[in-house]
Amino acid sequence: MKFEEFRIHPQILKSIYKAGFKKPTDIQYKAIPPILNGEDVLAIAQTGTGKTAAFVLPVLDLLIKRKIANRPSGIKCLVMVPTHELAVQITQVFTQLGKHTSLTTLGIFGGVEQEPQIQQLESGVDILVATPGRLFDLVSQQHLKLQQIEILILDEADHMLDLGFIEDIRQLIQRLPRKRQTLFFSATIDPTIKKLAYSLVHNPIRIQISPKDPVSRNVEHGVIFVAMDDKRFFLERFIQEHPKSKILVFVRTRVRAERVKKAMERVGISSLTIHGDKGQQERFSALSRFRDNEVLILIATDVSARGIDIENVDYVINYDLPEKAENYVHRVGRTGRGTRKGQAISFCSEEEKEVLQQIELFLDAPVAVWQLTQTEYAETLEFTQDTSYNWRKLLEEDDVSELKRKKRKK
Ligand code: ADP
Ligand code: MG
Numbered sequence: 001m002k003f004e005e006f007r008i009h010p011q012i013l014k015s016i017y018k019a020g021f022k023k024p025t026d027i028q029y030k031a032i033p034p035i036l037n038g039e040d041v042l043a044i045a046q047t048g049t050g051k052t053a054a055f056v057l058p059v060l061d062l063l064i065k066r067k068i069a070n071r072p073s074g075i076k077c078l079v080m081v082p083t084h085e086l087a088v089q090i091t092q093v094f095t096q097l098g099k100h101t102s103l104t105t106l107g108i109f110g111g112v113e114q115e116p117q118i119q120q121l122e123s124g125v126d127i128l129v130a131t132p133g134r135l136f137d138l139v140s141q142q143h144l145k146l147q148q149i150e151i152l153i154l155d156e157a158d159h160m161l162d163l164g165f166i167e168d169i170r171q172l173i174q175r176l177p178r179k180r181q182t183l184f185f186s187a188t189i190d191p192t193i194k195k196l197a198y199s200l201v202h203n204p205i206r207i208q209i210s211p212k213d214p215v216s217r218n219v220e221h222g223v224i225f226v227a228m229d230d231k232r233f234f235l236e237r238f239i240q241e242h243p244k245s246k247i248l249v250f251v252r253t254r255v256r257a258e259r260v261k262k263a264m265e266r267v268g269i270s271s272l273t274i275h276g277d278k279g280q281q282e283r284f285s286a287l288s289r290f291r292d293n294e295v296l297i298l299i300a301t302d303v304s305a306r307g308i309d310i311e312n313v314d315y316v317i318n319y320d321l322p323e324k325a326e327n328y329v330h331r332v333g334r335t336g337r338g339t340r341k342g343q344a345i346s347f348c349s350e351e352e353k354e355v356l357q358q359i360e361l362f363l364d365a366p367v368a369v370w371q372l373t374q375t376e377y378a379e380t381l382e383f384t385q386d387t388s389y390n391w392r393k394l395l396e397e398d399d400v401s402e403l404k405r406k407k408r409k410k
Helices: 010-018 026-036 051-068 084-097 115-122 132-140 163-175 191-199 228-241 254-266 280-291 325-332 350-363 374-383 389-409
Strands: 040-044 077-080 105-108 127-130 151-155 181-186 205-207 219-225 247-250 272-274 297-300 315-318 342-348
Touching: 010 051, 010 084, 026 040, 026 051, 040 051, 040 191, 051 077, 051 084, 051 151, 051 181, 084 105, 084 127, 084 280, 105 115, 105 132, 115 132, 127 132, 132 163, 228 247, 228 254, 228 315, 228 342, 228 374, 254 272, 254 297, 272 280, 280 297, 315 325, 325 342, 325 350, 342 350
Parallel strands: 040 181, 040 205, 077 127, 077 151, 105 127, 151 181, 219 342, 247 297, 247 315, 272 297, 315 342
Antiparallel strands: none
Protein backbone atom coordinates (compact mmCIF):
# COMPACT_ATOMS: atom_id res chain seq x y z
CA MET A 1 0.00 0.00 0.00
CA LYS A 2 1.30 3.42 -0.94
CA PHE A 3 0.20 6.86 0.20
CA GLU A 4 -0.87 7.70 -3.38
CA GLU A 5 -3.68 5.19 -3.13
CA PHE A 6 -5.51 7.39 -0.63
CA ARG A 7 -5.83 9.96 -3.41
CA ILE A 8 -4.58 12.69 -1.15
CA HIS A 9 -3.52 15.96 -2.64
CA PRO A 10 -0.12 15.95 -4.45
CA GLN A 11 1.01 18.91 -2.37
CA ILE A 12 0.61 16.77 0.74
CA LEU A 13 2.20 13.69 -0.84
CA LYS A 14 5.30 15.73 -1.55
CA SER A 15 5.73 16.48 2.16
CA ILE A 16 5.05 12.87 3.15
CA TYR A 17 7.96 11.63 1.09
CA LYS A 18 10.13 14.49 2.23
CA ALA A 19 9.44 13.34 5.80
CA GLY A 20 10.79 9.93 4.82
CA PHE A 21 7.49 8.06 5.21
CA LYS A 22 7.55 5.27 2.64
CA LYS A 23 4.25 3.60 3.38
CA PRO A 24 1.36 4.14 5.78
CA THR A 25 1.52 2.52 9.20
CA ASP A 26 -1.34 0.20 10.21
CA ILE A 27 -3.30 2.91 11.96
CA GLN A 28 -2.80 5.29 9.05
CA TYR A 29 -3.95 2.61 6.62
CA LYS A 30 -7.12 2.03 8.61
CA ALA A 31 -7.98 5.51 9.87
CA ILE A 32 -7.29 7.70 6.84
CA PRO A 33 -10.10 6.44 4.54
CA PRO A 34 -13.00 6.87 7.02
CA ILE A 35 -11.68 10.29 8.06
CA LEU A 36 -11.56 11.31 4.41
CA ASN A 37 -15.17 10.10 4.21
CA GLY A 38 -16.20 12.46 6.96
CA GLU A 39 -16.87 9.76 9.54
CA ASP A 40 -16.31 10.01 13.27
CA VAL A 41 -13.43 7.84 14.39
CA LEU A 42 -12.16 6.45 17.68
CA ALA A 43 -8.69 5.13 16.93
CA ILE A 44 -6.73 3.14 19.44
CA ALA A 45 -3.23 2.17 18.39
CA GLN A 46 0.02 1.53 20.16
CA THR A 47 2.48 4.26 21.08
CA GLY A 48 4.78 5.47 18.33
CA THR A 49 2.71 4.04 15.46
CA GLY A 50 2.08 7.34 13.70
CA LYS A 51 -1.30 8.38 15.07
CA THR A 52 -0.49 12.05 14.51
CA ALA A 53 -0.06 11.72 10.76
CA ALA A 54 -3.14 9.45 10.73
CA PHE A 55 -5.26 12.52 11.47
CA VAL A 56 -3.02 15.28 10.12
CA LEU A 57 -2.91 13.91 6.56
CA PRO A 58 -6.65 13.45 5.96
CA VAL A 59 -7.47 16.72 7.76
CA LEU A 60 -5.08 18.66 5.52
CA ASP A 61 -6.59 16.98 2.49
CA LEU A 62 -10.18 17.70 3.54
CA LEU A 63 -9.39 21.32 4.31
CA ILE A 64 -7.52 21.96 1.07
CA LYS A 65 -10.41 20.59 -0.97
CA ARG A 66 -12.93 22.61 0.99
CA LYS A 67 -10.83 25.75 0.90
CA ILE A 68 -10.77 25.62 -2.87
CA ALA A 69 -14.56 25.85 -2.61
CA ASN A 70 -13.93 29.33 -1.24
CA ARG A 71 -15.79 29.34 2.04
CA PRO A 72 -15.67 31.90 4.86
CA SER A 73 -12.44 32.02 6.81
CA GLY A 74 -12.13 30.92 10.42
CA ILE A 75 -10.81 27.98 12.37
CA LYS A 76 -11.89 24.80 10.62
CA CYS A 77 -10.16 22.20 12.74
CA LEU A 78 -9.51 22.19 16.48
CA VAL A 79 -7.08 19.73 18.03
CA MET A 80 -7.13 19.45 21.81
CA VAL A 81 -4.09 18.10 23.63
CA PRO A 82 -3.18 17.76 27.31
CA THR A 83 0.20 19.52 27.43
CA HIS A 84 2.00 22.52 26.02
CA GLU A 85 4.78 20.34 24.71
CA LEU A 86 2.35 18.21 22.78
CA ALA A 87 0.64 21.30 21.35
CA VAL A 88 3.99 22.44 19.97
CA GLN A 89 4.81 19.00 18.58
CA ILE A 90 1.50 18.52 16.80
CA THR A 91 1.58 22.03 15.39
CA GLN A 92 4.97 21.14 13.93
CA VAL A 93 3.61 18.02 12.25
CA PHE A 94 0.73 20.01 10.68
CA THR A 95 3.17 22.66 9.53
CA GLN A 96 5.65 20.14 8.18
CA LEU A 97 3.14 18.02 6.29
CA GLY A 98 1.14 21.05 5.19
CA LYS A 99 4.20 22.97 4.01
CA HIS A 100 3.18 23.00 0.36
CA THR A 101 -0.39 23.98 1.06
CA SER A 102 -1.77 27.39 1.94
CA LEU A 103 -3.25 26.10 5.22
CA THR A 104 -2.07 27.67 8.45
CA THR A 105 -1.74 26.03 11.85
CA LEU A 106 -1.33 27.70 15.22
CA GLY A 107 -0.52 26.15 18.58
CA ILE A 108 -1.85 27.91 21.69
CA PHE A 109 -1.12 27.03 25.30
CA GLY A 110 -0.70 28.75 28.63
CA GLY A 111 2.46 29.72 30.47
CA VAL A 112 3.55 32.10 27.73
CA GLU A 113 2.30 35.51 26.69
CA GLN A 114 -1.12 35.64 25.18
CA GLU A 115 -0.72 38.70 22.96
CA PRO A 116 1.35 37.12 20.13
CA GLN A 117 -1.15 34.25 19.99
CA ILE A 118 -4.04 36.71 19.64
CA GLN A 119 -2.27 38.53 16.83
CA GLN A 120 -1.68 35.29 14.98
CA LEU A 121 -5.30 34.30 15.46
CA GLU A 122 -6.38 37.57 13.94
CA SER A 123 -4.25 37.05 10.89
CA GLY A 124 -6.26 33.91 10.08
CA VAL A 125 -5.79 30.32 11.17
CA ASP A 126 -7.23 27.14 9.64
CA ILE A 127 -6.07 24.61 12.22
CA LEU A 128 -5.77 25.35 15.91
CA VAL A 129 -3.93 23.05 18.30
CA ALA A 130 -4.65 23.95 21.92
CA THR A 131 -4.52 22.98 25.55
CA PRO A 132 -7.88 23.48 27.33
CA GLY A 133 -6.81 26.29 29.71
CA ARG A 134 -5.58 28.83 27.20
CA LEU A 135 -8.31 27.89 24.75
CA PHE A 136 -10.99 28.79 27.28
CA ASP A 137 -9.29 32.05 28.21
CA LEU A 138 -9.24 33.14 24.60
CA VAL A 139 -12.81 32.01 23.95
CA SER A 140 -14.13 33.88 26.98
CA GLN A 141 -12.25 37.00 25.91
CA GLN A 142 -13.82 36.58 22.48
CA HIS A 143 -10.56 36.35 20.63
CA LEU A 144 -11.54 32.99 19.33
CA LYS A 145 -14.64 31.96 17.45
CA LEU A 146 -15.66 28.35 17.24
CA GLN A 147 -18.60 28.53 14.83
CA GLN A 148 -16.64 27.53 11.73
CA ILE A 149 -15.16 24.40 13.25
CA GLU A 150 -15.86 21.30 11.19
CA ILE A 151 -13.45 18.86 12.76
CA LEU A 152 -12.70 18.32 16.45
CA ILE A 153 -9.81 16.08 17.42
CA LEU A 154 -8.84 14.87 20.87
CA ASP A 155 -5.32 13.49 20.94
CA GLU A 156 -4.46 11.40 24.02
CA ALA A 157 -8.23 11.10 24.17
CA ASP A 158 -8.45 8.98 27.32
CA HIS A 159 -6.47 11.56 29.22
CA MET A 160 -8.48 14.44 27.77
CA LEU A 161 -11.75 12.78 28.75
CA ASP A 162 -10.47 11.88 32.19
CA LEU A 163 -11.55 13.76 35.29
CA GLY A 164 -9.27 16.76 34.95
CA PHE A 165 -10.54 17.84 31.57
CA ILE A 166 -13.96 16.33 30.99
CA GLU A 167 -16.00 19.32 32.15
CA ASP A 168 -13.96 21.66 29.96
CA ILE A 169 -14.45 19.38 27.00
CA ARG A 170 -18.19 19.11 27.55
CA GLN A 171 -18.54 22.87 27.71
CA LEU A 172 -16.47 23.27 24.62
CA ILE A 173 -18.52 20.76 22.66
CA GLN A 174 -21.67 22.70 23.47
CA ARG A 175 -20.20 25.71 21.74
CA LEU A 176 -19.21 23.85 18.59
CA PRO A 177 -21.47 23.41 15.57
CA ARG A 178 -23.59 20.30 15.95
CA LYS A 179 -22.72 19.15 12.51
CA ARG A 180 -19.05 18.30 12.74
CA GLN A 181 -16.62 15.42 12.55
CA THR A 182 -15.11 14.17 15.80
CA LEU A 183 -11.92 12.13 16.05
CA PHE A 184 -10.41 10.49 19.11
CA PHE A 185 -6.87 9.14 19.16
CA SER A 186 -5.18 7.27 21.98
CA ALA A 187 -2.90 4.37 22.83
CA THR A 188 -5.02 3.33 25.80
CA ILE A 189 -8.69 3.62 26.63
CA ASP A 190 -10.80 1.99 29.31
CA PRO A 191 -14.47 0.99 28.97
CA THR A 192 -15.80 3.97 30.98
CA ILE A 193 -13.90 6.46 28.88
CA LYS A 194 -14.94 4.65 25.74
CA LYS A 195 -18.59 5.03 26.74
CA LEU A 196 -18.03 8.68 27.45
CA ALA A 197 -16.40 9.12 24.06
CA TYR A 198 -19.41 7.53 22.36
CA SER A 199 -21.74 9.86 24.23
CA LEU A 200 -19.99 12.89 22.73
CA VAL A 201 -20.65 12.09 19.10
CA HIS A 202 -23.84 11.55 17.14
CA ASN A 203 -22.46 9.50 14.28
CA PRO A 204 -21.39 5.95 14.88
CA ILE A 205 -17.73 5.69 15.72
CA ARG A 206 -15.44 3.25 14.03
CA ILE A 207 -12.80 1.63 16.14
CA GLN A 208 -9.76 1.15 14.00
CA ILE A 209 -7.19 -0.87 15.83
CA SER A 210 -7.51 -2.37 19.25
CA PRO A 211 -4.23 -4.00 20.10
CA LYS A 212 -4.28 -6.96 22.46
CA ASP A 213 -0.94 -5.96 23.84
CA PRO A 214 -1.00 -2.23 24.49
CA VAL A 215 2.80 -2.08 24.70
CA SER A 216 4.29 -1.40 21.29
CA ARG A 217 5.93 -4.42 19.71
CA ASN A 218 9.04 -2.32 19.15
CA VAL A 219 9.60 -2.06 22.89
CA GLU A 220 11.28 -4.81 24.84
CA HIS A 221 10.41 -4.30 28.48
CA GLY A 222 11.23 -5.93 31.79
CA VAL A 223 11.52 -5.37 35.51
CA ILE A 224 14.35 -5.79 37.99
CA PHE A 225 13.81 -5.94 41.73
CA VAL A 226 15.79 -3.29 43.55
CA ALA A 227 15.48 -1.97 47.09
CA MET A 228 14.12 1.58 47.16
CA ASP A 229 17.30 3.09 48.53
CA ASP A 230 19.53 1.23 46.08
CA LYS A 231 17.77 2.51 42.99
CA ARG A 232 20.13 5.41 42.41
CA PHE A 233 23.13 3.07 42.37
CA PHE A 234 21.46 0.99 39.68
CA LEU A 235 20.68 4.09 37.67
CA GLU A 236 24.24 5.33 38.07
CA ARG A 237 25.67 2.04 36.88
CA PHE A 238 23.28 1.78 33.96
CA ILE A 239 24.17 5.26 32.77
CA GLN A 240 27.90 4.68 33.18
CA GLU A 241 27.67 1.46 31.23
CA HIS A 242 25.70 3.12 28.42
CA PRO A 243 27.59 6.38 28.08
CA LYS A 244 26.35 7.15 24.57
CA SER A 245 22.72 6.21 25.08
CA LYS A 246 19.81 8.58 25.32
CA ILE A 247 17.86 7.69 28.44
CA LEU A 248 14.51 8.91 29.69
CA VAL A 249 14.03 8.29 33.42
CA PHE A 250 10.58 8.40 35.00
CA VAL A 251 10.03 9.15 38.67
CA ARG A 252 6.94 9.37 40.81
CA THR A 253 7.02 12.98 41.97
CA ARG A 254 8.47 16.37 41.10
CA VAL A 255 10.52 16.36 44.30
CA ARG A 256 11.99 13.01 43.45
CA ALA A 257 12.93 14.21 39.98
CA GLU A 258 15.12 16.90 41.50
CA ARG A 259 16.54 14.49 44.06
CA VAL A 260 17.55 11.93 41.50
CA LYS A 261 19.12 14.68 39.42
CA LYS A 262 21.17 15.76 42.46
CA ALA A 263 22.18 12.19 43.21
CA MET A 264 23.42 11.80 39.65
CA GLU A 265 25.22 15.12 39.80
CA ARG A 266 27.12 13.92 42.84
CA VAL A 267 28.55 11.05 40.83
CA GLY A 268 29.41 13.24 37.87
CA ILE A 269 26.39 12.54 35.66
CA SER A 270 24.59 15.53 34.23
CA SER A 271 20.89 15.35 33.54
CA LEU A 272 17.84 17.53 32.94
CA THR A 273 14.46 17.44 34.64
CA ILE A 274 10.99 18.14 33.32
CA HIS A 275 7.92 18.34 35.56
CA GLY A 276 5.07 20.56 36.65
CA ASP A 277 7.11 22.76 39.00
CA LYS A 278 9.20 24.04 36.13
CA GLY A 279 8.40 27.20 34.21
CA GLN A 280 7.26 26.82 30.62
CA GLN A 281 10.49 28.10 29.13
CA GLU A 282 12.52 25.71 31.29
CA ARG A 283 10.36 22.81 30.15
CA PHE A 284 10.74 23.69 26.49
CA SER A 285 14.45 24.18 26.90
CA ALA A 286 14.98 20.87 28.72
CA LEU A 287 13.05 19.04 26.04
CA SER A 288 14.92 20.65 23.19
CA ARG A 289 18.35 20.07 24.75
CA PHE A 290 17.43 16.43 25.20
CA ARG A 291 16.11 16.26 21.65
CA ASP A 292 19.36 17.74 20.33
CA ASN A 293 21.52 15.27 22.30
CA GLU A 294 23.07 18.10 24.32
CA VAL A 295 22.25 16.19 27.48
CA LEU A 296 21.54 12.47 27.24
CA ILE A 297 19.60 11.95 30.46
CA LEU A 298 16.14 13.42 31.04
CA ILE A 299 14.31 12.82 34.32
CA ALA A 300 10.55 13.26 33.99
CA THR A 301 7.22 12.83 35.72
CA ASP A 302 4.27 11.28 33.89
CA VAL A 303 2.33 14.33 32.88
CA SER A 304 5.15 16.04 31.07
CA ALA A 305 5.87 13.17 28.71
CA ARG A 306 2.49 12.06 27.33
CA GLY A 307 2.57 11.75 23.57
CA ILE A 308 6.02 13.29 23.25
CA ASP A 309 7.89 12.02 20.21
CA ILE A 310 11.65 12.21 20.61
CA GLU A 311 13.77 10.46 18.07
CA ASN A 312 16.16 7.78 19.29
CA VAL A 313 15.41 7.54 22.96
CA ASP A 314 17.35 4.31 23.52
CA TYR A 315 16.05 3.45 26.97
CA VAL A 316 13.18 4.29 29.22
CA ILE A 317 13.87 3.63 32.88
CA ASN A 318 11.01 3.53 35.33
CA TYR A 319 13.00 4.58 38.34
CA ASP A 320 9.68 4.46 40.15
CA LEU A 321 6.73 2.48 38.91
CA PRO A 322 3.81 4.60 37.72
CA GLU A 323 0.85 4.72 40.06
CA LYS A 324 -1.65 4.65 37.23
CA ALA A 325 -1.23 1.41 35.34
CA GLU A 326 -1.96 2.90 31.92
CA ASN A 327 0.92 5.31 32.37
CA TYR A 328 3.24 2.33 32.17
CA VAL A 329 2.24 1.97 28.53
CA HIS A 330 2.68 5.68 27.84
CA ARG A 331 6.07 5.80 29.54
CA VAL A 332 7.64 2.80 27.86
CA GLY A 333 6.15 4.05 24.60
CA ARG A 334 8.56 6.99 24.56
CA THR A 335 11.11 4.59 23.08
CA GLY A 336 10.71 2.27 20.09
CA ARG A 337 8.95 4.90 17.99
CA GLY A 338 8.24 4.74 14.27
CA THR A 339 10.43 1.99 12.86
CA ARG A 340 12.96 1.99 15.72
CA LYS A 341 13.36 -0.50 18.52
CA GLY A 342 13.67 0.42 22.18
CA GLN A 343 14.11 -1.02 25.64
CA ALA A 344 12.40 -0.21 28.92
CA ILE A 345 13.49 -1.26 32.38
CA SER A 346 11.53 -0.82 35.58
CA PHE A 347 13.07 -0.68 39.03
CA CYS A 348 10.58 -2.31 41.36
CA SER A 349 11.07 -2.17 45.12
CA GLU A 350 9.39 -4.40 47.66
CA GLU A 351 6.91 -1.59 48.41
CA GLU A 352 5.96 -1.32 44.74
CA LYS A 353 5.11 -4.96 44.08
CA GLU A 354 1.41 -4.22 44.42
CA VAL A 355 1.66 -1.51 41.81
CA LEU A 356 3.45 -3.95 39.52
CA GLN A 357 0.58 -6.37 39.90
CA GLN A 358 -1.88 -3.70 38.86
CA ILE A 359 0.23 -2.94 35.82
CA GLU A 360 0.26 -6.61 34.87
CA LEU A 361 -3.49 -6.74 35.30
CA PHE A 362 -3.84 -3.78 32.98
CA LEU A 363 -1.50 -5.31 30.39
CA ASP A 364 -3.17 -8.65 30.86
CA ALA A 365 0.29 -10.21 30.85
CA PRO A 366 3.22 -10.52 33.22
CA VAL A 367 6.15 -8.14 32.84
CA ALA A 368 9.34 -10.13 32.19
CA VAL A 369 11.57 -10.34 35.25
CA TRP A 370 15.21 -9.72 34.47
CA GLN A 371 16.92 -11.66 37.24
CA LEU A 372 19.90 -10.20 39.01
CA THR A 373 22.24 -12.53 40.83
CA GLN A 374 23.38 -11.62 44.33
CA THR A 375 26.82 -10.95 42.95
CA GLU A 376 25.50 -8.59 40.28
CA TYR A 377 23.47 -6.78 42.90
CA ALA A 378 26.42 -6.42 45.25
CA GLU A 379 28.67 -5.26 42.42
CA THR A 380 26.28 -2.45 41.63
CA LEU A 381 26.45 -1.15 45.18
CA GLU A 382 30.25 -1.29 45.06
CA PHE A 383 30.30 0.41 41.70
CA THR A 384 29.00 3.73 42.99
CA GLN A 385 31.15 6.84 43.22
CA ASP A 386 28.92 8.18 45.96
CA THR A 387 29.90 7.96 49.60
CA SER A 388 27.34 10.22 51.24
CA TYR A 389 25.50 7.67 53.30
CA ASN A 390 23.71 10.16 55.51
CA TRP A 391 21.93 11.42 52.50
CA ARG A 392 21.10 7.88 51.49
CA LYS A 393 19.59 7.20 54.89
CA LEU A 394 17.42 10.29 54.64
CA LEU A 395 16.07 9.35 51.25
CA GLU A 396 15.29 5.86 52.42
CA GLU A 397 13.34 6.95 55.47
CA ASP A 398 11.43 9.50 53.48
CA ASP A 399 10.28 7.19 50.71
CA VAL A 400 9.47 4.21 52.82
CA SER A 401 7.44 6.21 55.29
CA GLU A 402 5.55 7.93 52.49
CA LEU A 403 4.62 4.62 50.90
CA LYS A 404 3.64 3.15 54.24
CA ARG A 405 1.39 6.08 54.92
CA LYS A 406 -0.26 5.55 51.55
CA LYS A 407 -0.75 1.86 52.17
CA ARG A 408 -2.37 2.57 55.52
CA LYS A 409 -4.77 4.99 53.87
CA LYS A 410 -5.93 2.28 51.45
P1 ADP B 1 1.86 8.08 18.18
O1 ADP B 1 1.07 9.33 18.25
O2 ADP B 1 1.14 6.92 17.57
O3 ADP B 1 2.50 7.71 19.48
P2 ADP B 1 3.56 9.67 16.43
O4 ADP B 1 2.48 10.19 15.56
O5 ADP B 1 4.17 10.61 17.40
O6 ADP B 1 3.09 8.34 17.18
O7 ADP B 1 4.68 9.06 15.45
C1 ADP B 1 5.81 8.38 15.91
C2 ADP B 1 6.96 8.50 14.93
O8 ADP B 1 6.70 7.77 13.73
C3 ADP B 1 7.19 9.94 14.50
O9 ADP B 1 8.55 10.27 14.64
C4 ADP B 1 6.74 9.99 13.06
O10 ADP B 1 7.48 10.92 12.30
C5 ADP B 1 6.97 8.56 12.59
N1 ADP B 1 6.04 8.14 11.50
C6 ADP B 1 4.73 8.44 11.40
N2 ADP B 1 4.20 7.89 10.28
C7 ADP B 1 5.19 7.21 9.66
C8 ADP B 1 5.28 6.43 8.46
N3 ADP B 1 4.21 6.23 7.68
N4 ADP B 1 6.47 5.88 8.14
C9 ADP B 1 7.55 6.08 8.93
N5 ADP B 1 7.55 6.81 10.07
C10 ADP B 1 6.38 7.37 10.45
MG1 MG C 1 0.50 10.65 19.70
